[in-house]
Each structure stands twice: as C-alpha cells, then as structure tokens.
Amino acid sequence: MKFSIYQMDIIPGSPEQNRQRVADWIEQDVKNNQPDTVVLPEMWTTAYTLPELDVLADVDGHPTIPFLQEQAKKHHINIIGGSIANKKDGGIYNTAVVVNRKGEVVSKYDKAHLVPMLNEHKFLTGGQVAPEVFELDGLKFGLIICYDLRFPELIRPLALEGAQVLSVVAEWPSARVNHWRTLQIARAIENQMYVVSSNRIGSYDGTEFAGHSIAVDPWGDVLAEGSLDQEEVLSLSLDLEKVDQVRKDVPIFDSRVPDIYK
Numbered sequence: 574m575k576f577s578i579y580q581m582d583i584i585p586g587s588p589e590q591n592r593q594r595v596a597d598w599i600e601q602d603v604k605n606n607q608p609d610t611v612v613l614p615e616m617w618t619t620a621y622t623l624p625e626l627d628v629l630a631d632v633d634g635h636p637t638i639p640f641l642q643e644q645a646k647k648h649h650i651n652i653i654g655g656s657i658a659n660k661k662d663g664g665i666y667n668t669a670v671v672v673n674r675k676g677e678v679v680s681k682y683d684k685a686h687l688v689p690m691l692n693e694h695k696f697l698t699g700g701q702v703a704p705e706v707f708e709l710d711g712l713k714f715g716l717i718i719c720y721d722l723r724f725p726e727l728i729r730p731l732a733l734e735g736a737q738v739l740s741v742v743a744e745w746p747s748a749r750v751n752h753w754r755t756l757q758i759a760r761a762i763e764n765q766m767y768v769v770s771s772n773r774i775g776s777y778d779g780t781e782f783a784g785h786s787i788a789v790d791p792w793g794d795v796l797a798e799g800s801l802d803q804e805e806v807l808s809l810s811l812d813l814e815k816v817d818q819v820r821k822d823v824p825i826f827d828s829r830v831p832d833i834y835k
C-alpha cells in the first residue's frame with residue numbers, strides 16, 4: 574500500500590480555507606505520487622483555537638466528513654482524515670475519521686485522553702469508547718490521536734485485534750519532539766506493527782509544532798521522516814509481509830502471559 578503523509582501547516586480558525594488547501598494537496602499529490610491512502614494531521618480544520626470551537630467546530634461531522642467522502646470518491650483513494658473539532662451530544666469532541674475509496678466512513682474515534690497541558694478539559698469532551706480496528710484495501714489499521722500515544726494500554730488491544738498499521742494524527746509541540754519520535758518507535762517495536770503518522774508544522778498561540786511526521790516499520794526502523802518546519806508530503810510504500818516476518822522472528826504474541834497482567 575502506498576501512503577502519502579501530509580505534513581501541513583494549519584490556518585487557525587479558517588475551516589473553509591483549510592478544506593480548500595487539503596483539496597489542493599490531494600489533487601497535486603494524486604498527480605505526483607498516486608497514493609492508495611493519505612494521512613492528515615489532528616484538528617486540521619481549525620487548529621487549536623479552543624475558545625472559538627463553539628463557533629468553528631463541525632456539527633455532527635458536517636461539513637468536513639462529506640467533504641472527505643467526496644475527495645475519496647473523486648480520487649479513488651482512502652483518507653485517514655486526521656481529526657476535526659466536532660459538536661455532538663452536547664459537547665465538542667476531537668473526532669478522527671477514516672473514509673475508504675468508495676467514500677464510505679469506515680471508522681470514527683473521539684479522542685479519549687484530553688491534554689492537561691493545553692487545558693483541553695475546559696473546552697472538549699473526552700471520548701468514552703476505545704478506537705477499533707478498521708480495514709482499508711484488506712489491511713488492518715488502528716488510529717489514535719496525539720496525546721493517546723502516551724497510553725500503550727489503548728494501543729495494545731488494537732495489535733491483539735490484528736492491526737498491522739497504527740496511524741497517529743497529531744499537533745505535537747516541538748518542545749517534546751523527542752517523546753514523539755521515541756514513543757512511536759517504541760509502539761512499533763512493542764506491537765510489531767507499522768506506525769504511520771502525520772504531525773502539523775507551524776505555530777499557534779505561542780506553541781511551535783514539531784513536524785517530524787514519521788513512518789516506522791515493525792522492527793522499529795524509521796522509513797521516512799519529515800522536517801521540523803517545512804510543509805511536505807512523505808510518500809512511501811509499506812511491505813505488509815514484514816509484520817508477519819517480525820512476529821515470527823520474535824514471537825511476543827505467543828509469549829504473553831495475560832493471567833499475570835493487571
């Protein structure tokens with residue numbers, strides 16, 4: 574499967590302009606790279622304009638989810654659509670969405686872990702349902718959002734359910750870029766799966782974001798990595814047989830002793 578990871582800047586508080594930019598990126602990328610699957614970052618319609626989200630957020634995924642469905646159908650690509658601020662059920666959630674080539678929504682996930690360092694609890698509601706494994710072109714994926722990366726207990730069940738690829742969509746600050754890189758390599762090694770992640774660049778409200786979008790293989794080797802501060806597309810193909818090979822060479826899933834785990 575050929576991936577394009579979009580390492581973008583985000584125009585704060587301008588969902589329409591950001592959607593137009595994503596449409597332009599896809600148009601160009603499809604011409605240049607012919608991806609099967611593209612990956613967008615976290616909260617890419619609004620950026621972290623938390624106090625304004627009441628006005629700026631999508632309502633029940635509108636209009637961004639239909640936009641992604643239209644783009645997926647038009648270009649016949651799968652879209653791991655990052656996440657969007659999303660008003661529903663009396664709250665504002667940070668909702669990730671995945672659309673397949675037919676324009677069908679195959680997964681939605683509300684970010685469960687809210688970030689104390691950003692006062693997210695004041696503005697957002699945390700999801701109460703764990704992310705689920707979904708399929709794109711017959712491959713199994715898990716998807717998490719940014720701070721979730723620090724919680725291996727959220728990710729292990731995805732590996733146990735057969736996920737071969739973990740996608741992380743983020744607005745991770747550059748002050749903690751070493752955590753971003755190291756945790757993804759660790760998640761890839763401990764779960765023996767690919768990790769394919771998109772992080773934004775640029776800055777907002779005094780926070781500079783880390784870029785360093787990344788693809789890591791199940792052995793923990795970095796296959797591609799973005800810069801700190803440039804918008805770019807990381808284009809790469811994954812050989813999914815490597816997941817089986819690594820799981821055969823170091824069979825951790827057979828060695829588990831679940832009865833002693835708390």
Ligand SMILES: O=C(O)CCC(=O)C(=O)O
Nearest residue numbers: 688719720744745746749
């Ligand atoms: O965990 C971190 O250091 C960053 C998390 C974050 O910025 C986010 O989840 O949006």
